[in-house]
Amino acid sequence: MALVVQKYGGTSVANVERIRAVAERVISRKRKGDDLVVVLSARAGETDSLIRLAREMTPKPDPRELDVLLSVGEQITVALFSMAVKDMGYEAVSMTGYQAGIITDCCYGQARIHWIETLPVMDKLHDGKIVVVAGFQGYDEEGNITTLGRGGSDTTAVALAAALGADLCEIYTDVEGVFTADPNICSKARKLEKISYEEMLEMASMGAKVLHLRSVEFGMKYHVPIMVLSSFIDAPGTLVTKEDDDMERVVVSGITYNRNEARITVTNVPDVPGMAARLFRPISDANINVDLIVQGSGSTPGVVNMSFTVPKSDYEKTIAIAQGVAAEIGAGTVHSNPDIAKISIIGLGMRNHSGVATKMFETLARENINIKMITTSEIKISAIIDEKYTELAVRVLHDAFELEKEPPGGVMKVKEES
Amino acid sequence: MALVVQKYGGTSVANVERIRAVAERVISRKRKGDDLVVVLSARAGETDSLIRLAREMTPKPDPRELDVLLSVGEQITVALFSMAVKDMGYEAVSMTGYQAGIITDCCYGQARIHWIETLPVMDKLHDGKIVVVAGFQGYDEEGNITTLGRGGSDTTAVALAAALGADLCEIYTDVEGVFTADPNICSKARKLEKISYEEMLEMASMGAKVLHLRSVEFGMKYHVPIMVLSSFIDAPGTLVTKEDDDMERVVVSGITYNRNEARITVTNVPDVPGMAARLFRPISDANINVDLIVQGSGSTPGVVNMSFTVPKSDYEKTIAIAQGVAAEIGAGTVHSNPDIAKISIIGLGMRNHSGVATKMFETLARENINIKMITTSEIKISAIIDEKYTELAVRVLHDAFELEKEPPGGVMKVKEES
Numbered sequence: 001m002a003l004v005v006q007k008y009g010g011t012s013v014a015n016v017e018r019i020r021a022v023a024e025r026v027i028s029r030k031r032k033g034d035d036l037v038v039v040l041s042a043r044a045g046e047t048d049s050l051i052r053l054a055r056e057m058t059p060k061p062d063p064r065e066l067d068v069l070l071s072v073g074e075q076i077t078v079a080l081f082s083m084a085v086k087d088m089g090y091e092a093v094s095m096t097g098y099q100a101g102i103i104t105d106c107c108y109g110q111a112r113i114h115w116i117e118t119l120p121v122m123d124k125l126h127d128g129k130i131v132v133v134a135g136f137q138g139y140d141e142e143g144n145i146t147t148l149g150r151g152g153s154d155t156t157a158v159a160l161a162a163a164l165g166a167d168l169c170e171i172y173t174d175v176e177g178v179f180t181a182d183p184n185i186c187s188k189a190r191k192l193e194k195i196s197y198e199e200m201l202e203m204a205s206m207g208a209k210v211l212h213l214r215s216v217e218f219g220m221k222y223h224v225p226i227m228v229l230s231s232f233i234d235a236p237g238t239l240v241t242k243e244d245d246d247m248e249r250v251v252v253s254g255i256t257y258n259r260n261e262a263r264i265t266v267t268n269v270p271d272v273p274g275m276a277a278r279l280f281r282p283i284s285d286a287n288i289n290v291d292l293i294v295q296g297s298g299s300t301p302g303v304v305n306m307s308f309t310v311p312k313s314d315y316e317k318t319i320a321i322a323q324g325v326a327a328e329i330g331a332g333t334v335h336s337n338p339d340i341a342k343i344s345i346i347g348l349g350m351r352n353h354s355g356v357a358t359k360m361f362e363t364l365a366r367e368n369i370n371i372k373m374i375t376t377s378e379i380k381i382s383a384i385i386d387e388k389y390t391e392l393a394v395r396v397l398h399d400a401f402e403l404e405k406e407p408p409g410g411v412m413k414v415k416e417e418s
Numbered sequence: 419m420a421l422v423v424q425k426y427g428g429t430s431v432a433n434v435e436r437i438r439a440v441a442e443r444v445i446s447r448k449r450k451g452d453d454l455v456v457v458l459s460a461r462a463g464e465t466d467s468l469i470r471l472a473r474e475m476t477p478k479p480d481p482r483e484l485d486v487l488l489s490v491g492e493q494i495t496v497a498l499f500s501m502a503v504k505d506m507g508y509e510a511v512s513m514t515g516y517q518a519g520i521i522t523d524c525c526y527g528q529a530r531i532h533w534i535e536t537l538p539v540m541d542k543l544h545d546g547k548i549v550v551v552a553g554f555q556g557y558d559e560e561g562n563i564t565t566l567g568r569g570g571s572d573t574t575a576v577a578l579a580a581a582l583g584a585d586l587c588e589i590y591t592d593v594e595g596v597f598t599a600d601p602n603i604c605s606k607a608r609k610l611e612k613i614s615y616e617e618m619l620e621m622a623s624m625g626a627k628v629l630h631l632r633s634v635e636f637g638m639k640y641h642v643p644i645m646v647l648s649s650f651i652d653a654p655g656t657l658v659t660k661e662d663d664d665m666e667r668v669v670v671s672g673i674t675y676n677r678n679e680a681r682i683t684v685t686n687v688p689d690v691p692g693m694a695a696r697l698f699r700p701i702s703d704a705n706i707n708v709d710l711i712v713q714g715s716g717s718t719p720g721v722v723n724m725s726f727t728v729p730k731s732d733y734e735k736t737i738a739i740a741q742g743v744a745a746e747i748g749a750g751t752v753h754s755n756p757d758i759a760k761i762s763i764i765g766l767g768m769r770n771h772s773g774v775a776t777k778m779f780e781t782l783a784r785e786n787i788n789i790k791m792i793t794t795s796e797i798k799i800s801a802i803i804d805e806k807y808t809e810l811a812v813r814v815l816h817d818a819f820e821l822e823k824e825p826p827g828g829v830m831k832v833k834e835e836s
Contacts, residue, residue, distance in 0.1 A: 016471075016474045016475050019475065020475075050494075053434075053494075053498065054497075054498070054501060056434045057434050057437065057438075057498045057501050057502055057505070058501050058502065058504075058505040060505070061501045062500065062501050062504045062505075064500075064511070064512075065497045065498075065500045065501045065504070065512055066497070066501070068493060068496070068497040068500075068512050068514075069493075069494060069497035069498065069501075071493075072490045072493050072494055072497075075486060075487075075489075075490050075493075076468075076471075076487060076490055078486070079472075079483045079484070079486035079487035079490075080471065080472070080475045080483075080487065082480065082482075082483045082486075083472060083475050083476050083479045083480050083483045083484070083487075084475055084476065086476075086480045086483070087475070087476040087478070087480075093482070094482075094483055094486050096486075096563075098516065099561055120561070143517055143538075145514075
């Protein structure tokens with residue numbers, strides 16, 4: 001008998017029929033003797049329609065009141081779900097973020113969980129009930145309702161699993177697990193049996209939208225094994241867990257891409273101290289996230305070129321800021337290119353293997369794909385290329401690193417991990 | 419400077435435009451220096467659509483979870499309303515039933531308020547904020563969400579006014595106040611300037627759906643002056659308050675009617691002890707509310723006829739029960755008639771005036787309207803007549819008691835009442 005926290009996303013509970021299907025799945029697990037805490041998101045589209053409603057009221061909704069409004073979405077789902085379970089003859093009880101004791105800071109719209117009062121949930125579990133918790137929401141120490149930001153239900157689930165000392169946290173979603181690459185553009189992509197927290201963090205932040213970034217951080221910090229699996233297909237998923245020896249043997253675990261960035265270059269920036277700060281201060285003040293930064297030599301001695309990437313949505317705003325700064329500091333022109341993609345290869349094994357970067361560059365060169373910027377971390381290498389080569393780059397890299405092959409080490413059992 | 423609790427019903431906050439209009443009205447009152455607590459219902463139709471959603475999930479939704487679901491309706495309104503007020507430059511804060519400290523028993527769907535922790539609301543009032551409370555909801559001592567039943571937002575408002583020691587509770591609705599009769603069928607109907615709690619109770623229970631019954635009881639118990647007025651028209655409303663000498667001078671204050679009942683008669687019931695209990699026990703066990711009961715002599719000595727009225731919606735179920743009992747106890751046949759109406763005249767002054775009933779009967783007789791059943795209380799006389807005479811009966815009684823005339827005593831100021 002294990003204590004399992006399960007989380008179902010918006011598409012899994014999109015309507016009455018799907019909620020009923022999830023209830024059946026949960027009950028069949030309960031019958032096997034496990035204790036269950038079920039964390040639910042709002043029905044697909046619900047949060048967006050609540051945001052639209054708020055915008056109808058005022059273009060700039062008050063953050064506190066927006067959270068009061070948005071938290072309604074998950075409250076509806078947990079009530080409906082608990083009705084369904086009870087209708088099938090099992091005991092269930094819904095809990096809002098408040099009732100489940102999820103205490104956060106007071107950053108409305110992006111609150112962070114401070115701690116969890118586990119007694120209310122424990123009590124209901126001891127009564128043999130399936131505990132159904134509204135994801136995405138909590139309350140601050142003054143009793144105000146807060147929300148955790150997009151994808152926050154994943155964080156609710158992993159945090160609850162950590163606080164309750166659960167054996168496993170299962171994240172049910174509309175994909176079957178974590179793949180070596182996007183199966184939509186790479187037919188040879190293979191579902192990973194397991195992946196380390198560190199790799200998953202790089203995956204999540206690179207746009208493999210399987211798990212919310214913060215939930216992975218939470219899992220890593222508190223050693224919660226997280227299983228990602230499909231709520232529609234009955235198949236084994238991917239276990240996100242702490243690294244083990246098997247993992248080390250795999251050089252590259254996956255390939256990701258991101259087409260949502262744009263590149264900006266400021267030419268002939270005077271090569272004196274403080275120039276980078278002058279350029280990036282007003283950009284960060286405008287709440288624009290700069291991702292890659294590369295500084296190269298300029299056209300004459302004493303000047304350098306600064307290239308960086310920002311989200312496409314902030315592209316034009318950033319150009320205006322950069323042009324202003326360029327004029328102030330006596331730099332050259334501002335070039336820009338929104339038609340780029342970032343391709344990344346990720347793997348724990350890189351730490352112990354040399355030549356991974358070279359292999360990546362050679363593979364791309366063989367296809368005449370020009371690399372415009374490069375950045376590396378301990379377990380990741382990213383290259384900026386022309387957007388039109390995205391799919392090709394993913395496929396040739398997938399082949400080059402032989403990701404379609406099963407890694408050595410055999411099938412891993414979940415139980416051994418917990 | 420006064421402390422005023424205002425309540426706005428579902429039609430007053432039906433959409434974004436109306437919510438904004440209510441926000442403007444509240445702010446203009448705030449500018450005059452009053453402290454304001456605003457209680458809001460769910461948007462018109464919202465509660466019904468949530469109930470439909472629950473029924474889609476299961477024909478018999480679990481009561482606890484249904485309350486979790488339904489409480490969402492008011493939470494949406496208070497969030498949107500508070501956004502609107504803040505958008506107009508004033509301070510507002512929304513509170514759910516839980517946050518506003520409204521503690522109830524645990525009768526889901528029809529919870530009664532036990533007490534109110536006023537500190538949270540008081541705190542926000544002291545900060546100069548407009549406090550916006552979700553009506554219709556509270557929580558029990560174990561922290562479960564409860565709802566107060568249909569029309570419960572009126573009760574929330576009056577209970578809050580009582581607990582906070584407010585000077586006045588204003589109930590904004592889609593009618594202008596309490597009338598001497600339904601203006602839709604009696605063109606001479608006059609808006610009452612004031613009315614006693616007792617009369618209002620009789621009005622409310624008779625189908626003048628202006629104020630929720632329990633809110634009037636609450637107001638009477640804690641001496642809360644309640645002003646009923648329109649949220650669409652800027653006109654003085656009707657004050658519901660404790661009786662004063664002026665009121666005593668008016669014999670009849672209003673006339674109501676109810677077309678939602680049906681009459682059932684069991685003939686030739688043996689005239690021995692226990693027969694009424696045998697008949698009405700299975701009816702009340704079926705949760706059917708019997709209103710009027712009249713027992714008259716039967717066709718032969720030793721038997722009696724029992725007539726009673728039930729809601730039309732329970733009509734056929736009641737006939738089946740009555741037929742079963744009649745067979746068991748050896749009574750005669752069961753007659754029934756769904757085409758009836760109950761006409762009532764209500765007034766504190768009846769206590770000190772004789773001949774009111776006679777005048778009522780004579781007035782109806784003059785129009786050849788046959789009276790089928792009669793029942794009286796200290797301040798009310800009701801008669802059951804053929805449904806087709808409803809409008810006529812209301813109009814002739816309105817004329818007979820000269821209800822179109824202003825009562826003596828002049829205009830009363832609200833301030834003197836508080």
